[in-house]
Amino acid sequence: xxxxxxxxxxxxxxxxxxxxxxxxxxxxxxxxxxxxxxxxxxxxxxxxxxxxxxxxxxxxxxxxxxxxxxxxxxxxxxxxxxxxxxxxxxxxxxxxxxxxxxxxxxxxxxxxxxxxxxxxxxxxxxxxxxxxxxxxxxxxxxxxxxxxxxxxxxxxxxxxxxxxxxxxxxxxxxxxxxxxxxxxxxxxxxxxxxxxxxxxxxxxxxxxxxxxxxxxxxxxxxxxxxxxxxxxxxxxxxxxxxxxxxxxxxxxxxxxxxxxxxxxxxxxxxxxxxxxxxxxxxxxxxxxxxxxxxxxxxxxxxxxxxxxxxxxxxxxxx
Numbered sequence: 574x575x576x577x578x579x580x581x582x583x584x585x586x587x588x589x590x591x592x593x594x595x596x597x598x599x600x601x602x603x604x605x606x607x608x609x610x611x612x613x614x615x616x617x618x619x620x621x622x623x624x625x626x627x628x629x630x631x632x633x634x635x636x637x638x639x640x641x642x643x644x645x646x647x648x649x650x651x652x653x654x655x656x657x658x659x660x661x662x663x664x665x666x667x668x669x670x671x672x673x674x675x676x677x678x679x680x681x682x683x684x685x686x687x688x689x690x691x692x693x694x695x696x697x698x699x700x701x702x703x704x705x706x707x708x709x710x711x712x713x714x715x716x717x718x719x720x721x722x723x724x725x726x727x728x729x730x731x732x733x734x735x736x737x738x739x740x741x742x743x744x745x746x747x748x749x750x751x752x753x754x755x756x757x758x759x760x761x762x763x764x765x766x767x768x769x770x771x772x773x774x775x776x777x778x779x780x781x782x783x784x785x786x787x788x789x790x791x792x793x794x795x796x797x798x799x800x801x802x803x804x805x806x807x808x809x810x811x812x813x814x815x816x817x818x819x820x821x822x823x824x825x826x827x828x829x830x831x832x833x834x835x836x837x838x839x840x841x842x843x844x845x846x847x848x849x850x851x852x853x854x855x856x857x858x859x860x861x862x863x864x865x866x867x868x869x870x871x872x873x874x875x876x877x878x879x880x881x882x883x884x885x886x887x888x889x890x891x
Contacts, residue, residue, distance in 0.1 A: 607667050607682030616692035617782060617799060618655040619744050620684070622667045636668040644880055645803065646834065648778030652741040655880075656782055656799030660690035691796070700787060700795035701726040706843055707783050707884050708872055712765060712776045712806035721762040722783045722800070725847035728757035732790045736761045739782040758847045759785075777806040802882045816875060822888035825864035829857070835879035842887075843872045863889050 611620030622635060637645040637653045640663060644655060657663060664685045671678040705724050712718035724734060736748035743766050751759040765776060781804055786797040817830045831837060839854035851861055868891040875883045
């Protein structure tokens, strides 16, 4: 009788605690009223999601949409950076979710912004096309990390290029100016800042936006181009959507293994000088052949239907 009584009391206590937890989740759900601060600046959406308490909720996940298209699905960042490539209206939606809540706890909020017509394509035929390539970013679970980007242009036309980047709350950070080498390759290297939101020490699921503007020798100032990649850092839960190269190193061919929900729409392979050595937007399930290239490191840029980009390194051995 005593043991039965103890078991009954334990069951009652468990059910009671479960009810308290469920009630607490429901109260938090009622307080989740997402709103966005920020806007469009320099042809880039840069916003931060807040809740009713005025801060980004810890432990929640964030789904970000632009004009109804999902850009980040269940990410961990309450900051959102996204470059716009045309003038017009953009509606940004954020969805808060408490993971594993029963019943599922979600709330959404939206805001609309207008981009100027200058964010459209560059009609000046003397300006280089957008060839910014962001190398594989070595973000770490302990915070920060290394990043680099390059742009191969016509050396006789381009005088210099100015560089900037944005990530999380760090908006339009200058990377200085490059003069390029004799082949027209411009490259910048930098260290990512320490992450403070939402999980100290990781930039997992954050968008890294790299921006570059070319100034021509004839005095022409070109449109600023942008490149965006969504980071997948260790220790931040980004392993749910891994992208990899198989085999790596390779002696000739490789293929892409992707666990992302969005399909691959194209991929570009560049050598260390930034020159394109392989490109395809068709038959993406087939292997990429580098057998006619010299041994070394190559950079693979993978584009997805949701607008995101992944950058990976592949080593060619012979």
